[in-house]
Amino acid sequence: MKKTTILLTGLLLAGCSAQSDTEEIDLSSQSWEDITETAAGETVRLYMWGGDTGINSYIDEYAIPALQEEYDVTLERIPLNTNEIIQKLETEKRADQDEGTIDLIWMNGENFKRAKEGDLLFGPFVEEIPSYQDYYQAEDYEYDFGTATEGYEAPWGKVQFVFQYDSAVVDTPPSTLDELADWVAENPGRFTYPEASDFTGNAFIRHVMLGKAVEAEELLGEPYEPLEEEQSAAMWDFLNQLEPDLWRGGETYPASLEELDRLYSQGEVWMTMGYNEARAESLVRDGIFPETTESFVLEDPGSIGNTHFLSIPYNSPNKEAAMAAIDFFLSPDAQLEKLKPDYWGESTPLDPASLSEEQRAAFDELDRGQTVPDAEKLADTYISEVDADYVEWIESEWRNEVAAD
């Protein structure tokens, strides 16, 4: 008992002393050399969702040793769901804890909005990062799902929405929403999409919104405003007409992308979908998806793409080291490695025009795998993500307009 008391008191004291010696760092007075000098020998704890072996091995097998070599910074990957990470920071903020445990967070969209509005982030810092200055077009990353980034997050990767289909049973995939509707009518029970509360299902419905209700250009950079009834009627009509020919007659929808993927993997439905144009590569390689899986994008309305980012929490104990790590992650070398299908297979947000001839060739020549649509096709169909508030609007409206009847 005595021992525990001593231990508890010790911990209490440790907690107190840790709080008192926090340092505010003033970026304007520091050069990049100062920052990397402080960073050397430090440890950076990167908190990120951990449910993908490809992503995990990119960090564990490539990034950890490479960052150690480049900046003498030790990287630690902590698997935690983004929601819990933000939750943790919010409570730490309320408890005035200035010395946290998180140095880097991987996130975008709603989570960024929540973190930024809650003053949970350190910054603005991206202007200090040399790789960012050299290789990225700042105007491309001014907004993250409609929220101004203002230098509080650095672009790490870029993904686009693609559909997967089994070429053994589907001859020519549709290329517009109307063709998709025709295909569904001809093949009843072979298509469905996750419900609107799912991240991917919601993104599918956003494609319908941009194809049927409004033009993508009208919403670009505009704040959220609920759609007029006559506008939105077209998108709900489209989805309602689809419904009787969906899997199980549209009586029920998969609750999540995993369920849709499982239906596809078992051959119940012939198409699935998801963010990240390279997602099918590892699923096919691991025998989860049939080997005849291929991908397509819709030319009309296009394929929504989004960027995900790295941020530093306000109470990161090693902000300099976190910045050094971000500089490394944004560098062409690390981005090229990330594009390789054996690891993550994900596209890069860097600006190809800023690369040297040699670097660009390395990116162009890399074979991303058979299931990934051509780079040209992806670029042609690219449309930006709309304001994060539409996600919520779709979620509640879809329930009334489509699922309820």
Next chain:
Amino acid sequence: MKKNIFYISCVIFFLIPVLLLMLKSLTTPWRSGALPDWTLRGWETVFQDSRVIESMIITLGIALAVALINLIVGIPVAKALSHRSFKLKNTIEVLLLLPLFLPVMAAAMGLHITMIRLGLANTWIGVTVVHLVPTIPYAIKVLKAGYDRIPQDMLNQGRMLKAGVWHAFRTIELPLLIPSIRSAIFLAVTISAGQYVLTAIIGGGSVITMPIIYYPFLQSADDTVMSAFSVAFVLIPAAAILIAEAAAMALAGRLFIKRRSI
């Protein structure tokens, strides 16, 4: 006849699912019309994260600590609830069960602030304490049922023969409580080992238990990896129960010898 039913239902409801799970962890996902292949990928993924073994040991340690505290707290409370009468007894019994009806997220948020102030956030002690929230109500309930089966007369008899509180507990209550203690330990261990949200918030990524590594993989259609993780996860409660039984046996042996020597 009765025995046969027991064995048959054991096979159907326990043995077959576990064997299927093991088989699934070693094959590619099952698809109609195609034979699955053998693969070690599921198990490679389990051990890809070098912290898996360490996380299993941490999970086991926390689970055992939680089980022990559950017994220390649960036994006196259960005895009081079962063998004494006092004002508001029923109300108190209901109050003690209330934590089970609280949404985990709400509990985690409230407790996190307290844990930060106490300096227990991001430590395994904090995680152990917070795992008591969803376990202690069960322990009290199970142990109370155990005490309900011990007649008050039997306890009175012991006291009449001048057994002290501890002596009576050791020689009368404890042996009769063994089945309930087993269930309480089993419940505490499995509940504690399966916590994700509470561990994630209070442990804050500094305390990496098995679910912290394992749960993100549930968000995929990859049955092979999920089965492998599930089989690996079963080892934790199994090991905890073995340890608890071994400890009980060692303790019982000592108690027995002591009793003989009195």
